[in-house]
Amino acid sequence: MNKNHVLVRGGAGDTTAAESARVQDNLYLSVNGEWAKTAEIPADRSTAGGFADLSVGVENLLLDDFEKFREDPSQVTDPILREAVKLNQLALDFKKRDADGTEPAKEALAKLADLKSWSDVNAKLAELIEDGIALPFDIGVEPDMKNTAQYLLYIDVPGLILPDKTYYVEDNENGKQLMGVWTKMAIDVLKKFDFDEAAATDLVEKAKAFDASIVPFVKNSEELADYTKQYNPYDFADFVKLAPALDFATAIPAVLQSTPEKVILTQPKYFENLDKLVTDESFDSFKAWLQVEEILSTTGYLSEELRQLGGTYGRAISGQKEAPNQVKHAYRLANGFFSDVVGKYYGETYFGDAARQDVTKMIKTMINVYKNRLANNSWLSQDTKDKAIVKLNNIVIKVGYPDQVRAVYGKLKVKTAAEGGDLLNDTLELQRVLRADNFSKINQPVDRTRWAMPGNLVNACYDPSFNDITFPAAILQAPFYSLEQSSSENYGGIGAVIAHEISHAFDNNGAKFDEKGNMVNWWTKDDYAAFETRTKAMIEEFDGIPYAGSKVNGKLVISENVADGGGLSCALEAAKGEEDVDLAGFFTNWANVWRIKATKEYSQLLLSIDVHSPGPLRANVQAQNMDDFYTTFNITDKDGMWLAPEKRVNIW
Known part of the structure; x- marks a missing residue:
């Protein structure tokens, strides 16, 4: 649940009206029309303009600094920033990433392949939650919206393949086109993971079927815009009764290391219908959805071929012509995990x-x-x-x-290639640490x-x-x-x-x-x-x-x-x-x-x-x-x- 009111999420520009005008007729074009005639959107981005251009400038400064840090690590005096630089180096080692291929993902994916029923899922449900594996729900600890001195567990719905529920409407041509792009990409990626054409196609179609089964029970973006309606408290005992096929009663206390008295359901309608999704008949499609989602989630941490291929759908959504180059990719990945650390360095250096x-x-x-x-x-x-x-x-x-x-950044440790680390498994461990830190807040002051x-x-x-x-x-x-x-x-x-x-x-x-x-x-x-x-x-x-x-x-x-x-x-x-x-x-x-x-x-x-x-x-x-x-x-x-x-x- 995202209730932070940001100034701008991304932006949208009318590229068809790129001509000058009198301020009396069009303020925006009178100021920006001449700029719009010649402005070009970078091939690896979806926008240009005020926010986007400043972002490029900030990133270029930090790209230069990270290059210097890689060349001379002694310049980095902050031990936490040093871990960010190590992750940056690991992400930039495409020689190793290409040589490793899909090997780093095999152990984690094998565990998913071993799941044969919902009983198997329940037996490992706490572990799956802690590992951040795709499940038909998502959980996170946030302040209680009615008493922000304490934390509560919020239980949310899973994400959809398409950007919004409205894309699944029959006459939405964008939805059909994007689903086609996703389908081809997913099949092509699975083939790189040693699935043959028939097996890959079957798995992807089953994954799409499970995704489609979620759609009727979730809200669209307009409905989610009134985020106060996402606050729906339930006694934990009552919540576990909504979907008895999933062993929330055992898994959630194991993850939180305590049993919550109440939880917040962001979308009650979905959870009131969850038992329709968690059935013996649905298990094969759920497992396919789980496997496809997890395989696709690894591509940005593996070879260059998979990084390019796995980003196809994202670029189709945003209209980006190409993926960021390897240097930008490696910086953005490190910045993503160590954002506050990099932000503090930027502020101290340039502000x-x-x-x-x-x-x-x-x-x-x-x-x-x-x-x-x-x-x-x-x-x-x-x-x-x-x-x-x-x-x-x-x-x-x-x-x-x-x-x-935050103190959690001091717990983020990167294992270099010389120490036997690889990018995918290093980042999976970083995610586990961040997830565990979030779950531990349940008994801490806000x-x-x-x-x-x-x-x-x-x-x-x-x-x-x-x-x-x-x-x-x-x-x-x-x-x-x-x-x-x-x-x-x-x-x-x-x-x-x-x-x-x-x-x-x-x-x-x-x-x-x-x-x-x-x-x-x-x-x-x-x-x-x-x-x-x-x-x-x-x-x-x-x-x-x-x-x-x-x-x-x-x-x-x-x-x-x-x-x-x-x-x-x-x-x-x-x-x-x-x-x-x-x-x-x-x-x-x-x-x-x-x-x-x-x-x-x-x-x-x-x-x-x-x-x-x-x-x-x-x-x-x-x-x-x-x-x-x-x-x-x-x-x-x-x-x-x-x-x-x-x-x-x-x-x-």
Whole structure:
């Protein structure tokens, strides 16, 4: 379950409208049209633009540093970072990876082949969970959404082959095309694991049948966007009765080393129907699904041939033309396991304390702007306003990178090739350690010092269960932020990002959590009804806008749109409070940060599953809601950007 409100998940760009325009007719194109004419999406990526280009720059810095570390390990003084470099070296040793072929996977896969029935699965269920093997459920320990001082066990549904439930609808041509790509890839990969054509085809078809049996009982992305509905507490004793064919009563206490009193089911409908999936008749298709999923999961850690082949489906989804080269692949793999460690190194090396202090000051300024706006709010009662201000006063600010990484990173040890290690089994062991650490939290106090994002990530987020906002060092650079930019430009960039994250505390999801991050109602009935009326207007404003050959789903993107609107409005007020105010610069940089060019495939994917609106619409529609936008650029009802005052949506 992912309830962190991130600033951007990926992005979507209208590559068909790459021409300049008057700001009065199209703010986004007036700022980004010339750029879009010549901008190229890297062959190993699915997007170019503000976020993507900064990510490339950060990655290039770290690629150079890791090359130096490989050449001279003595440069690495942090022992945990040294383990990341060892993993990077192991991943880059394609001579060994190619020579080993599929051999490193054989022991683990043999254990799965030995499973002959659900009884065999139950006999090894705790071990399978600890090993992270694909099962018809997933478990993880997270803070109790209604009492964030303690951890609870969340039990989730398995992932689907296709990106979303909606892709399985009969008339979804994208779904059919992608399933065809997946099918061919899976068969081709299995043949590399010594299955003949007939056996590989049979296994893949059975795996698809089990996948299809899951689909009727799970939610689609629009339904999941209201993540508070994923909080469904069950007494553990009642939960185990839902699917007696799986021995949860023995396996879960063994994994947690204690018996939970209650668990949280993210999707009760699925678990209420789990016994329809776990039957003697379904075992063969389940086992095929299990084997295919596990075999495919190994390909990124084996030979170059399998790395390329196993990434075929992912590239088809995103529209990437080619896989990242071996050097990037090896860095990304090491960064994936040691993200906070690499992020701390990046922050310490490339992020200045002056910037941290300046951004922290901007955050506090923005919080004060929010307080003033709440104090002067005309549609909330005083009781609700007072409680909202208490929530603002308790927001925890995290800027740059953590001073210390989580203790679990000290447990991550990499066995080099000289020590008998191989990439696949090293990473499987790292995953076991991380999984065990997560399970061990069940009896520990909640760690509120943890960072939701590493310092080298170009992003930002708000976490309602912690009531904290995180701004990694990597996003704190131009065009979002620079000491060289005017205050108005910075407010149009990082200022709007800051206010965006603060606004998540009061979006349709975040508004249901109090100052301690607990999911409790602190609104009066009338106030929340007034809030819902305003969010409905925001849904309607975006719903059905044509984009990338499809249309925006207003319900899917509502939480991020509420945050965008509040963020832009509050940042605008802060900019107007500065002596050197330049609202043209403010709105120009707002459009600049949403600069995006994406593959058609990725744009269509995000319209189906992403809770963010496409970049050009974030830039244009939210600006249309601001009265100051019209006076700044002398926009009238004769211009393309005109939106009648009564249709402008403002919530915060």
